Amino acid sequence: MVLRYVGPRHPIHHLRRKMDRLFSGVLSNVGDVSWPLTGRGRPAVNVWETDDALKVELEVPGVKSDQVELSVAGDELSIRVDRPDVEEEGTAYHRRERPVGSFARVLRLPVPVDADRVEAEMRHGVLTISLPKAESARPRKIQVTPGG
Secondary structure (H helix, E strand, O other): OOOOOOOOOOHHHHHHHHHHHHHHHHHHHHOHHHOOOOOOOOOOEEEEEOOOEEEEEEEOOOOOHHHEEEEEEOOEEEEEEEEOOOOOOOOOOOOOOOOOEEEEEEEEOOOOEOHHHOEEEEEOOEEEEEEEEOHHHOOOOOOOOOOO
């Protein structure tokens, strides 16, 4: 049996990248199912809901707040992260698993939010986004009056 190294420019790697993009696009509306298939370069995301807001957390170690772009349009949160490639001259990597470059993701929001009150904070490599629910999406208590 002959084993030989297949470099990153080999057609099989090109095919794999194309298949990763295909599955990412097909499965993106199913939820986070696509992430294990195409996780390289994509930060892990948690999304949850409270009575008053939606919360989103992303792991983005080594990224500064000015390297993150957020926008809310309708029922979608757009996230763009630019992780710079820092190469030192004379350095030869033996292993390089931390992704660099740009990442973009659009998350569909399950309820309407008040885009004017969205807040984001970066702490210890975790980006936390708070999306207050629109008044129409918040639960409200309805007073029942006695009948006559």
